[in-house]
Amino acid sequence: MAITKKSIFNQQYNDVSDFGKALAHPARVMILEILVAENRCVSDLTERIPLAQSTISQHLKELKKHGLIDTEIVGKQNFYCINQSRYTELQSALTQMLKKVMIQTP
Amino acid sequence: MAITKKSIFNQQYNDVSDFGKALAHPARVMILEILVAENRCVSDLTERIPLAQSTISQHLKELKKHGLIDTEIVGKQNFYCINQSRYTELQSALTQMLKKVMIQTP
DNA sequence: AAACTTTATCGTAGAATTACGATAAAAATA
DNA sequence: TATTTTTATCGTAATTCTACGATAAAGTTT
Numbered sequence: 696m697a698i699t700k701k702s703i704f705n706q707q708y709n710d711v712s713d714f715g716k717a718l719a720h721p722a723r724v725m726i727l728e729i730l731v732a733e734n735r736c737v738s739d740l741t742e743r744i745p746l747a748q749s750t751i752s753q754h755l756k757e758l759k760k761h762g763l764i765d766t767e768i769v770g771k772q773n774f775y776c777i778n779q780s781r782y783t784e785l786q787s788a789l790t791q792m793l794k795k796v797m798i799q800t801p
Numbered sequence: 802m803a804i805t806k807k808s809i810f811n812q813q814y815n816d817v818s819d820f821g822k823a824l825a826h827p828a829r830v831m832i833l834e835i836l837v838a839e840n841r842c843v844s845d846l847t848e849r850i851p852l853a854q855s856t857i858s859q860h861l862k863e864l865k866k867h868g869l870i871d872t873e874i875v876g877k878q879n880f881y882c883i884n885q886s887r888y889t890e891l892q893s894a895l896t897q898m899l900k901k902v903m904i905q906t907p
Numbered sequence: 908a909a910a911c912t913t914t915a916t917c918g919t920a921g922a923a924t925t926a927c928g929a930t931a932a933a934a935a936t937a
Numbered sequence: 938t939a940t941t942t943t944t945a946t947c948g949t950a951a952t953t954c955t956a957c958g959a960t961a962a963a964g965t966t967t
Contacts, residue, residue, distance in 0.1 A: 699923095699955065703851050704827035711830045718821030720925080721810035724898065737944055745809050747927050752945060757924090771934040771943050786899060792830065793892060804952065805925065826955085843914055853957050858915060863954090877913050877964040911966070917959085924953070929946105936941070 710788035717761045717785075722746055723754050727777070730764060736772040761785075816894035823867045823891075828852060828860050833883070836870060842878040867891075 701709055718724055722744055729735055729743060737755065741748045755775060758764045762781040767774045807815055824830055828850055835841055835849060843861065847854045861881060864870045868887040873880045 699826060700852070701827065704831065708827035708830045712825055712827040715821045715824030715826075715830070718895075719818055719825045720805060720821075721807065721814035721818045722925095724814045724817045724821070725810065728898065738942085741944095746806070746925095748944070749928075749946080750926055753925075756945085768933095773944060789824075789895075790899075792834065793896075828955095844912085847914095852955095854914070855916080855958075856956055859955075862915085874963095879914060909967080911964100913964080914962090916961080919958095920956090922954080922956105925951085927949090929948085931946080932944090934941100934943080937939080 707788055707792075710785055711792050713761050714785040714789050717758055717763050720754065720757075722751070723758055726751075726754060726758065726775075727763065730775055730777050734767075734774045734776040736769075736774050738772070740775075813894055813898070816891055817898050819867050820891040820895050823864055823869050826860065826863075828857070829864055832857075832860060832864065832881075833869065836881055836883050840873075840880045840882040842875075842880050844878070846881075 699712075704712075717727075725744055726740060729740060737748065737751060740755075741751050744751060746754075755764065755766075759766065762778055763785070764775050765778050767776065810818075823833075831850055832846060835846065843854065843857060846861075847857050850857060852860075861870065861872075865872065868884055869891070870881050871884045873882065
């Protein structure tokens with residue numbers, strides 16, 4: 696039973712953990728950082744990140760699953776970009792959670 | 802080959818993804834939030850989070866693996882607390898990464 | 908000492924993740 | 938039209954994750 700029991704946790708906890716999952720691999724962190732600077736196609740990302748093209752595609756799919764990025768097909772290339780509203784949504788859930796911690800921090 | 806190729810990514814990316822992994826389950830987010838408010842023993846956490854005691858222990862082990870929490874044995878109870886320095890370290894790596902995104906946000 | 912409490916660990920099982928090569932589909936180029 | 942480029946998807950394999958019950962170990966209580 697490796698299915699996370701999401702249903703027993705409220706929205707806020709799931710939002711934070713969704714963002715966590717998206718950030719839970721260095722390649723995905725790198726992808727997000729690259730896409731923040733500029734929209735990029737898969738071959739651009741594959742050049743910059745030393746993983747197989749199919750693996751990069753898989754990571755993009757994972758980010759898309761959490762709604763963090765969108766895609767636009769231009770000719771034979773697929774350009775990816777940050778989904779700002781979803782990003783902001785998850786970011787604020789995380790920031791709120793971190794703030795609570797900051798209070799405790801001396 | 803499900804081993805994440807951590808070695809090919811730099812420290813900053815790995816720090817962010819480590820924090821991501823720690824936050825990648827709602828139960829762990831909840832645990833961190835509870836421990837920020839007050840140090841707690843396992844039975845306290847098991848009362849608050851609707852998962853089996855052994856599962857809670859596993860999540861605590863995961864958080865400990867990433868250095869986010871420490872433990873202190875008092876009598877027959879094990880109290881857990883936030884490891885502030887590690888927490889701050891990972892938090893700042895994440896915050897720095899988020900800041901880059903904020904610049905882009907309109 | 909016997910019974911109880913607390914918690915880590917073991918064993919197990921199913922699901923998800925990470926990784927790659929191979930291949931298919933679609934567009935661009937020669 | 939044939940070839941090349943680009944990218945998603947399939948197949949596969951190893952590893953990790955999530956979850957629980959059972960149990961062991963260590964302390965507390967009766």
